[in-house]
Amino acid sequence: MDTGNPTIALEPDDFDISQVLSLTTPLWVFDIDRSCVVWANNAAVELWHAADHEALYARDMGADMSATIAERLRQYQSDFISSNQEFSEVWTLYPNGHPHTYRVMFRGYALPDGRMGMLCEAKAEEQEPPDKLRSAEALNHIPVCISLYGHNNSPLYTNAAARTIYGSSTLSLQDRFVHPCDYDRLLRDLKAQSQTTIISQVWTQEGVRWHEISARHCHDAVSGNPAYILSEVDVTELKDNEHKVRYLAHHDTLTGLYNRNYVQLAFPDLLANAGQSGLNMAMILIDLDKFKTINDTLGHASGDKLLTHVAQVLEAKIGTNGHIARLGGDEFIILTPLRDRDELNRLCEHLLEDISTECLIGDHRLNSQASIGVSIFPDHGKDLMTLMRHADLALYDSKDRGRNTFSFFRPALQMAILQQRSLERDLIQAAQRKEFLLYYQPRICCRTNQVHSVEALLRWEHPQRGLLAPGHFVDSLEETGLIHEVGAWIVEQVGHDQRSLVIAGFDLPISINISPKQFDDNDFINVLLGALERSQCPADRIELEITESMLMGKGFDSKQALKALQVEGFTIAIDDFGTGYSNLAYIQDYPISCLKIDRSFIEAIDKQSPVLNLILSLCKLANITAVAEGVETPEQLNWLKQNECDQFQGYLYSRPVPLMALKKLLLNPPHQVFPFAPGHSLARSGHDQANNLRAVLDAPLDTLLERAARLRNNQGL
Ligand code: C2E
Ligand code: MG
Ligand code: MG
Numbered sequence: 001m002d003t004g005n006p007t008i009a010l011e012p013d014d015f016d017i018s019q020v021l022s023l024t025t026p027l028w029v030f031d032i033d034r035s036c037v038v039w040a041n042n043a044a045v046e047l048w049h050a051a052d053h054e055a056l057y058a059r060d061m062g063a064d065m066s067a068t069i070a071e072r073l074r075q076y077q078s079d080f081i082s083s084n085q086e087f088s089e090v091w092t093l094y095p096n097g098h099p100h101t102y103r104v105m106f107r108g109y110a111l112p113d114g115r116m117g118m119l120c121e122a123k124a125e126e127q128e129p130p131d132k133l134r135s136a137e138a139l140n141h142i143p144v145c146i147s148l149y150g151h152n153n154s155p156l157y158t159n160a161a162a163r164t165i166y167g168s169s170t171l172s173l174q175d176r177f178v179h180p181c182d183y184d185r186l187l188r189d190l191k192a193q194s195q196t197t198i199i200s201q202v203w204t205q206e207g208v209r210w211h212e213i214s215a216r217h218c219h220d221a222v223s224g225n226p227a228y229i230l231s232e233v234d235v236t237e238l239k240d241n242e243h244k245v246r247y248l249a250h251h252d253t254l255t256g257l258y259n260r261n262y263v264q265l266a267f268p269d270l271l272a273n274a275g276q277s278g279l280n281m282a283m284i285l286i287d288l289d290k291f292k293t294i295n296d297t298l299g300h301a302s303g304d305k306l307l308t309h310v311a312q313v314l315e316a317k318i319g320t321n322g323h324i325a326r327l328g329g330d331e332f333i334i335l336t337p338l339r340d341r342d343e344l345n346r347l348c349e350h351l352l353e354d355i356s357t358e359c360l361i362g363d364h365r366l367n368s369q370a371s372i373g374v375s376i377f378p379d380h381g382k383d384l385m386t387l388m389r390h391a392d393l394a395l396y397d398s399k400d401r402g403r404n405t406f407s408f409f410r411p412a413l414q415m416a417i418l419q420q421r422s423l424e425r426d427l428i429q430a431a432q433r434k435e436f437l438l439y440y441q442p443r444i445c446c447r448t449n450q451v452h453s454v455e456a457l458l459r460w461e462h463p464q465r466g467l468l469a470p471g472h473f474v475d476s477l478e479e480t481g482l483i484h485e486v487g488a489w490i491v492e493q494v495g496h497d498q499r500s501l502v503i504a505g506f507d508l509p510i511s512i513n514i515s516p517k518q519f520d521d522n523d524f525i526n527v528l529l530g531a532l533e534r535s536q537c538p539a540d541r542i543e544l545e546i547t548e549s550m551l552m553g554k555g556f557d558s559k560q561a562l563k564a565l566q567v568e569g570f571t572i573a574i575d576d577f578g579t580g581y582s583n584l585a586y587i588q589d590y591p592i593s594c595l596k597i598d599r600s601f602i603e604a605i606d607k608q609s610p611v612l613n614l615i616l617s618l619c620k621l622a623n624i625t626a627v628a629e630g631v632e633t634p635e636q637l638n639w640l641k642q643n644e645c646d647q648f649q650g651y652l653y654s655r656p657v658p659l660m661a662l663k664k665l666l667l668n669p670p671h672q673v674f675p676f677a678p679g680h681s682l683a684r685s686g687h688d689q690a691n692n693l694r695a696v697l698d699a700p701l702d703t704l705l706e707r708a709a710r711l712r713n714n715q716g717l
Contacts, residue, residue, distance in 0.1 A: 026102075026122040028056075029109050032077045035062030035070075038117065047102075047122055049095040064094065068141050072160040077116050079163065080108025083170050089140065093122070145211075145232040148220065149173045156220050156227055165234075167205040173228075176202045186215055190228060199235060210239040254304055255311035257332070258325035267335055267384050270323065271377055280338040281377040285391040286314070286351065289369040289403040291330035293549045296516075298364060305361045306368055313354045317347075333388075338376060348372050348406040356404065371398035372406035380409045393417050424476045426462065431485055435461050438493055439656035442665065443511070443627060443649045446641050451666060453509040453543065455649065456494045457656045458486075478517045487518045488527050494542065495535025497659050506666050511543040511573060516550050525564055539569035543594065547575055551590060559590055566591040576629070577615070588622050595619055599630025602650075605639055616643055 020027060026047040028040035037056050040048070050056035062070065079085045087106045092099050102122035109119040139146055145162035149155055158169040166176060177183040182200035189196035195216035202211045211232045218229045250262040258266075274281045288310065295303035307330065314324050314332060322336030338344055355370045373395025381387040390409040396417055397407040407413075430436060440454040460468040477483040494510050501508055518524055532539055544565065551558050551574075562572055573594035574587060578601055587595070597615060601608045619626040628640050631650030640648055654665055 028120050029111075030061070030073075030118045030120055031111060031115075032073045032118055033115055035060060035065060037061065038111065044122070047093070047095060047100070049098070064097075066141075068160060071164060072140065073118070075160060075163045076106055076118060077108075078167075079169055080118065081116050082168065084108055085169065091140075145230070147173075147230045147232075148218070149228045149230065150220065151226055151228070156222075162232070165204050165206075165232075166202075173230075178203060178208055186213065190215060190217065199239070202232075209234050210236040252326040255308050255326050257311050257315070258323060260325065260327050263325045263327065263333060264384070266323070270335060271382070271384060271387075274337070274377060275382070280379070282334075282336050282338040282344050282347075283375045283377065283387045283391045284334040284336070284348065284351070285373045285375075285388070285395045286310075286332040286334070286355075286370050287372075287395055287399070288330035288355075289371055289399075291368070293516075294366065294368070297549045298361070302361045302364065306359070306366060309359050309361070310355055310368065310370075313357075314351070317351060317354055333391075344374065348374065352404060352406065369404040371395055371403045373398055373409070374406060375409040396420070423462070423465075423472065424480075427460075427473055427476055427480065427482065430460055430462075431482065431489065433463075435463070436486060436489065437461060437658070438490065438497065439658055440497070440510070440662045441649055441656040442654050442662070443647050444653050445647050446637075446645050449669075451506075451508060451669070452647050453511060454662060455511040455545070455656075456490065456497075456513070458490060458513075459656075474515065478515055481517070483515050483517050484521060484527075487515065488531055491528055491531035491542075492535050495532045495537030498537045498541050499535060500659065501663070501666075504663050504666075506663070507541070508666075509541050509543055509571070511545050513545045513575065514550075516547065519546060519550050519558075519561070525561070525568065528565075528570070529568065540571070542569075543571045543573050545573045545575040545596065548577065548579075548587075551587070562591050573627070578611075587624070592624060594625040594627060596627045596629050596649075597645075599650075602628050602630050602632075602636055602640075605636055609639070609643075613643060616645055619646075620644070 021041045023041055024043055026041065026044035028037045028044040028048075030036075031038045036059065037044070037048070040050075040053060040056050045053055045056050048056050048059070050059065076087065079087075085108070089104060089106070090101060091104045092101045093104075094100075105121040105123065107119045107121075109117045111117040139159050142159070143161050144159075145165055146157075146159040147155060147162045148157040153172045153174055155169055155171065155173070158166070163169045174180065174183045178201040182198060185200075186196065186198055189198070195214065197212060197214045199210060199212050201208050202213075212235045213230055213232045215228050215230045218227050219225065220227045250258060250265070252259040271281060288306070291303065291306070294306060307326070310332065311324075311326065314334065318324055318334055318336060322334050325333050327333050336347075351372065352370060356367050358365050358367050360366075373391045373393065375381060375387045375390035375394060377387055380390045390413075393413040394407040394409040397413050398405050400416075400420075401407065437459050439457045439459050441457060442451040443453045443455060444450065445452045458470050458474070460473055462468050474483075477486055490512060494512055498508070498510050501510075518527075521527070528542075529539070532542065551562075565572065571593045572591060573596055574592055575596050576598040577595045578598045595615070597612065601612055601615075605612065616626050625646045628636075628645050628648040629650065631637050631640065631648040631652045633652060636650075637648060637652055653670060657665060
C-alpha cells in the first residue's frame with residue numbers, strides 16, 4: 001500500500017552505503033512516527049518480502065501493528081532520545097502476513113528532519129526453539145513488568161510493560177522504590193533465599209503505585225553474570241481495598257472509634273510495651289445507663305445519635321492520650337497511661353460530667369449518664385482478658401451503687417459478683433418455692449391525713465440471705481422473662497389482699513408496679529383481668545404504676561393500651577416522675593390520673609422547690625393527682641402541705657410492711673408525725689398562688705417544661 005511517505009535519501013555517515021547495501025544482514029531504518037521503512041538494504045527488502053525498495057518504503061507497517069507494539073516503539077523512541085540506548089530482542093516479524101523470527105537489534109537513528117527514527121538490524125541467527133520464541137514474544141506483550149537487574153543494581157533488560165510503567169529502562173532498581181527500606185528488604189530476602197515476594201510502593205509514570213514484586217536469582221544469558229529477575233503486578237486497587245477492609249475490620253462504623261477486634265489485636269501489644277517501659281495503664285470501661293430505654297422509646301436512630309455523641313465526648317476528653325474503642329452496644333473502653341490515682345479519679349469524674357451534659361437528639365434533650373469500671377495494669381492484671389474482666393466487675397459495682405458513678409476494681413468485688421450470679425440462679429426456683437411476698441406502703445392524703453391507698457412492693461424471702469428488696473432482683477426478673485410469671489402472681493395476690501382489706505373494713509385501692517416488659521406483652525390486659533377475676537377483685541380498686549418511658553414505647557400504641565385498661569376500670573399512675581423525659585405535655589394526652597414525683601425531688605426539696613412548684617401547678621391544671629414519694633421528714637411534709645401537694649408516701653408515715661402489719665397500722669395510724677391537724681392546710685399566700693397559676697396558664701406547656709428541665713439541671717438556679 002502506498003502511504004505517500006517521502007523516501008528519505010539516507011546516507012549514514014558511519015558506514016559505507018554500498019557495503020551496507022550488499023550486507024547479508026538485513027538492515028533498515030524505521031520511521032516510528034509514520035510507521036514506515038524509510039531506508040533498507042537489499043537483505044532487508046528480501047526479509048520483508050518486498051518487490052523492491054520502493055515497494056517496501058510505500059508499505060504501511062502500522063496497518064496490522066498491535067497497540068502494544070506501537071506503544072513499545074514509542075517507548076523505544078523516547079529511550080533513544082533520553083539515553084541513546086540499544087535493545088536486542090527476539091521479534092517475530094510478519095512480512096506479508098508470514099511469521100519469521102529474528103533477533104533484532106534496535107538503535108536510535110536521527111532522521112534528516114530531526115525526528116528520532118530507529119535503525120534495525122535483524123540477525124540471521126540460528127532458529128530458536130518454538131517455545132522460546134513464543135515466550136520471548138509473550139514477554140513483550142504481557143502487561144506484567146519483567147526486568148532483569150545485575151547485582152550491581154543496573155538494569156540488564158526491561159520488557160515493554162516495565163518500560164511503559166517506569167518510563168525509562170535505565171532506572172536503577174533502588175530508584176524504583178519509594179521507601180529505600182523496601183529495596184533493602186528485597187535484597188536481604190534474596191540473600192537469605194532463592195526467591196521472595198514483597199509488596200511495596202514504587203515510583204511510576206502514573207505516580208506512586210503499589211506493586212507486588214516477585215524476585216528471584218538468575219543469570220544474565222549474555223554475560224553469564226548473576227542477576228535478579230523481577231516480575232511485578234500493580235496491586236494498588238487491591239491495596240486500597242485492603243486498607244478499607246482493614247479499616248472496617250478495626251473500626252466501629254457508627255462512631256469511627258476502634259472496635260472490639262482492634263482491642264483484642266492491639267491492646268495486648270500496648271500493655272506489653274507499657275510493661276517493658278515500666279508504665280502503669282488504666283483500663284476504663286464505660287457503659288451508658290438506661291441506654292436500652294432510649295433505644296426502645298426514642299428509636300434506634302436516636303440511640304445511634306447518642307452513641308455518636310458519647311464517642312465524640314470521649315475523643316474530645318482523651319485525644320491522643322489513649323486508645324478508645326466501642327466494644328459493642330453502649331459499652332466503650334479506654335486504655336490510657338496512668339500517672340497517679342488522683343489524676344485518674346479526676347478523669348473519671350470529668351468523663352461522667354461530660355457524658356451527662358445535655359445533648360439534643362432530634363427533638364429530645366437528653367442527659368445520658370454512664371457507669372464506669374476501672375482496672376489498672378499491672379496491679380489488677382497483666383493481660384488483656386484479666387484487666388477487662390476486672391474492669392467489668394468494677395463496672396458492675398458502679399451500677400449496683402446506683403449508676404452514674406465510677407468504681408475501681410478490688411478483689412472483694414469478685415465475691416460480690418459471684419453472689420449476684422448465684423442469686424440469679426436461685427431466682428429461677430424462687431417462684432416455685434413461693435419465696436416471693438408482698439409488702440404494702442400506705443399513701444396518705446395531705447389534706448385529710450387519711451390513708452388514700454397502698455402500694456404493693458415485692459419482696460423475696462431468700463433462704464440464706466433473708467428479705468431482699470426489688471433492687472437486688474427486678475432487673476434479673478426482667479432479663480430472664482420471669483417477670484411475666486411473677487407479675488401475674490403479684491396481681492392475683494394483690495387481688496386477694498385487697499379483698500382481705502375490705503373484709504377488715506378498709507376498702508383501699510392498691511397500686512401495682514408494672515415493668516415495661518409486662519406492659520409490652522400484647523396479652524397483658526387479659527393476664528390482669530384473669531388474675532383479678534380469680535381473686536374477685538374489681539379492676540377499679542387497682543392502680544397501675546408505669547414509668548414515663550413506657551408511654552413513649554415505639555412497638556405499639558401505648559395510648560390505646562392505656563385507654564383499654566381505663567375502660568376496664570383501672571387507674572394509671574406515672575411512677576418516679578422527673579427521672580425520665582419529664583414531658584408533661586405528653587402525659588396530658590394520656591388517661592393518667594396520678595403523678596408520683598420521684599423521691600430525688602423530695603430529698604432536695606430546698607433546691608428543687610421551683611421545679612416541684614411547677615409540677616404541682618401543672619398537675620392541678622391537668623386535673624392529675626400529685627403524689628410525693630419518699631417523704632421522710634416533717635419539714636418535707638410541711639412544705640408539701642403548704643404547696644398543696646395532694647398525697648404523699650414515705651417512711652415518715654410508714655415503711656412498706658406485710659399485710660398483717662398494714663391492717664394494724666390502719667387501725668392505729670401514726671398521728672404524732674403530722675405537724676398539722678387533719679384537714680388543716682397552710683397554703684401559700686393567695687397572691688403567690690394566683691401568680692404561679694397565671695404563669696402556668698399563660699405559658700405554653702413546652703416552655704414550662706423546658707424551664708423545669710433547666711431548673712433541674714441548674715439545681716435550683
Ligand atoms: P417505687 O415503685 O418507686 O417504690 C418506692 C420505693 O421507695 C420502694 O422501694 C419503697 O420501699 C421506697 N421508699 C418508700 N418510702 C421511702 C422513703 O421515705 N425513703 C426511702 N429512701 N425509700 C422509700 P422498694 O420496695 O425497694 O422498691 C424499689 C422499686 O422496685 C420500686 O420503686 C419499683 O420500681 C420496683 N418494684 C417494687 N415492687 C415491684 C413489683 O411488684 N413489680 C415491679 N415490676 N417492680 C417493683
Ligand atoms: Mg411504685
Ligand atoms: Mg417510685
